Amino acid sequence: MRLSDKVNKMEFSPIRKFNPIAAATEASGVHVYHLNIGQPDIETPDVFMEAIRKFDQKVLAYAESPGLASLQDAIIGYFKPFGVELERKNVLVTSGGSEALSMVFTSILNEGDTVMIPEPYYTNYRTFIKAAAGEVTPITADPDKGYFFADEALLEASYRPTCKAIAVVNPGNPTGTILSKEDMEVICRFAKKHDLWVIADEVYREFAYDGRQMVSFGQLADYADRVIIIDSVSKRFSACGARIGFIICKNDELNSGLMKIAQGRLCCPTLEMIGATALYQLPSNYFDSIRVEYEGRRNVLYEGLSKIPGVKVNKPGGAFYMMVTLPVESAEDFLMFLLEEFRDNNETMMYAPAEGFYATPGLGKNEVRLAYILNQHDLKRSTEILAKALEAYKNR
Numbered sequence: 001m002r003l004s005d006k007v008n009k010m011e012f013s014p015i016r017k018f019n020p021i022a023a024a025t026e027a028s029g030v031h032v033y034h035l036n037i038g039q040p041d042i043e044t045p046d047v048f049m050e051a052i053r054k055f056d057q058k059v060l061a062y063a064e065s066p067g068l069a070s071l072q073d074a075i076i077g078y079f080k081p082f083g084v085e086l087e088r089k090n091v092l093v094t095s096g097g098s099e100a101l102s103m104v105f106t107s108i109l110n111e112g113d114t115v116m117i118p119e120p121y122y123t124n125y126r127t128f129i130k131a132a133a134g135e136v137t138p139i140t141a142d143p144d145k146g147y148f149f150a151d152e153a154l155l156e157a158s159y160r161p162t163c164k165a166i167a168v169v170n171p172g173n174p175t176g177t178i179l180s181k182e183d184m185e186v187i188c189r190f191a192k193k194h195d196l197w198v199i200a201d202e203v204y205r206e207f208a209y210d211g212r213q214m215v216s217f218g219q220l221a222d223y224a225d226r227v228i229i230i231d232s233v234s235k236r237f238s239a240c241g242a243r244i245g246f247i248i249c250k251n252d253e254l255n256s257g258l259m260k261i262a263q264g265r266l267c268c269p270t271l272e273m274i275g276a277t278a279l280y281q282l283p284s285n286y287f288d289s290i291r292v293e294y295e296g297r298r299n300v301l302y303e304g305l306s307k308i309p310g311v312k313v314n315k316p317g318g319a320f321y322m323m324v325t326l327p328v329e330s331a332e333d334f335l336m337f338l339l340e341e342f343r344d345n346n347e348t349m350m351y352a353p354a355e356g357f358y359a360t361p362g363l364g365k366n367e368v369r370l371a372y373i374l375n376q377h378d379l380k381r382s383t384e385i386l387a388k389a390l391e392a393y394k395n396r
């Protein structure tokens, strides 16, 4: 018996693969500050649980494959203020943004096709693309330019004839980079020239700081036939365990392809779709206090890190991640030191080493991604631990 070449070519997630080691550290009584994963500590709005509690049907039945109509309608309503007009046929509910990505790559890639992605990228893209027999074509973004990549010359230089799509996360994970409407137009024009799909992952749409106004790729009407929006309740409503996401697409042919997969997997969890419907009916000012909270966290983490000698940090404009260059050769080796050896008052911290966020060999070895999903006090403490651990590591 043998595994597929596809799965053999995949790698474990750098965001999760150190969790067993962290669990062993925690089992020994040490507190670990987890800045490795985008699991927010903000409470899920009550309306989610309340809606599920009110469920009174005697049978927990399958739902329709595209998703509950009530959820589709709530999503359509949510998009109206963004100037994105949708019909139910444009909204496919999925089991998280993760399933949305998997379905899309399965629907558009043939063996050997590639997807252009700015690197560093959200590492699980590589897994979904490889599962669909594709590969990543990286657009290498420069940390010294704030990881900006919406540059025609850079896009053209990165393009290969194998490319079938360009995928962008806006606001970015892991970089926090935000695209303006003009940047989006550069990307869409480039995509049109090379006949590429534009996969616009907007799961962090509300998390834009310093007064920035978010624009959705769905607003670029001229490119509606090639834009595929990936979305999710996970981050927006701090409901990662609900596993509800969706695809917004106005291309009927792609929607028909996606529906074959959607019908094959039957439906998304009925109760969670009921809860998600209530989330999408929340007033838009729900996000105001959340945005302020994350912006405050970003500032605390940025200030803390900026003070550590040798640490280079990019101030992100959105999402809740920060790319950081550490004064070490191997961020993975230093992480093992943090988890297995270093203790400050019986506490340590962890991050996601960024090498796995790059397709280009050799890049990212001394870079890490930090998620500012803890309260300000814990973030301050985490930077204090990082500073002390770097000193101890240097003096070993």
Ligand SMILES: Cc1ncc(COP(=O)(O)O)c(C=O)c1O
Binding pocket: 038, 095, 096, 097, 098, 099, 122, 169, 173, 201, 203, 231, 232, 233, 234, 240, 243, 244, 245
């Ligand atoms: C950019 C991006 N897209 C998609 C996902 C998947 O989210 P979920 O499957 O929880 O909806 C994540 C999760 O971290 C993400 O950061």
